Amino acid sequence: DQQVKQNSPSLSVQEGRISILNCDYTNSMFDYFLWYKKYPAEGPTFLISISSIKDKNEDGRFTVFLNKSAKHLSLHIVPSQPGDSAVYFCAASAFQGAGSYQLTFGKGTKLSVIP
Amino acid sequence: DGGITQSPKYLFRKEGQNVTLSCEQNLNHDAMYWYRQDPGQGLRLIYYSQIVNDFQKGDIAEGYSVSREKKESFPLTVTSAQKNPTAFYLCASSIMFRGNEQFFGPGTRLTVL
Numbered sequence: 559d560q561q562v563k564q565n566s567p568s569l570s571v572q573e574g575r576i577s578i579l580n581c582d583y584t585n586s587m588f589d590y591f592l593w594y595k596k597y598p599a600e601g602p603t604f605l606i607s608i609s610s611i612k613d614k615n616e617d618g619r620f621t622v623f624l625n626k627s628a629k630h631l632s633l634h635i636v637p638s639q640p641g642d643s644a645v646y647f648c649a650a651s652a653f654q655g656a657g658s659y660q661l662t663f664g665k666g667t668k669l670s671v672i673p
Numbered sequence: 674d675g676g677i678t679q680s681p682k683y684l685f686r687k688e689g690q691n692v693t694l695s696c697e698q699n700l701n702h703d704a705m706y707w708y709r710q711d712p713g714q715g716l717r718l719i720y721y722s723q724i725v726n727d728f729q730k731g732d733i734a735e736g737y738s739v740s741r742e743k744k745e746s747f748p749l750t751v752t753s754a755q756k757n758p759t760a761f762y763l764c765a766s767s768i769m770f771r772g773n774e775q776f777f778g779p780g781t782r783l784t785v786l
Binding site: 600604649660 | 782
């Protein structure tokens, strides 16, 4: 059973417009959420994160919103640029005990920014 | 330059052979992880290790083995028991107690013929 879901496999956006990537989760024990960006045949790179005690975190063009009651988070990219074209993974973290955390990943959303 | 290296980038093996994927980090991170990615899928955790000489199974450990003899190194062996070994393998590391912030290597694409 998928605990982290990204229901849109792909998204196309015009350059300069806003990109909104969505992620839903089911495990209420998740307390930290991350977005990773991944190009083909490369490792994911960390983009932005948010703790469950916040509802918004902003870093330049990237903003993550967290709605705990709905178990939903979203990543907003404004303005979108062609270099943003990549697969974006949502990940959630829960404390496992003894200093151990595990990340649970969604299946990813492929963003294409059209010039 | 600190980072995580995985070698080789591409690896080909015949069916029935064991193969070991290398992962080295010079970030002085305590914890290391192995993930597998298949097309259209998220990353799935194979094994992880928080300290030297200790490791735990992840969600899909069957057919894999690991060792952690040094803090910097966490090799993954894909054994002949792994039914679908062809995949993209990613190694990651994190500071102890900060496993929610993991840094990834460039990955190894394993193809079993």
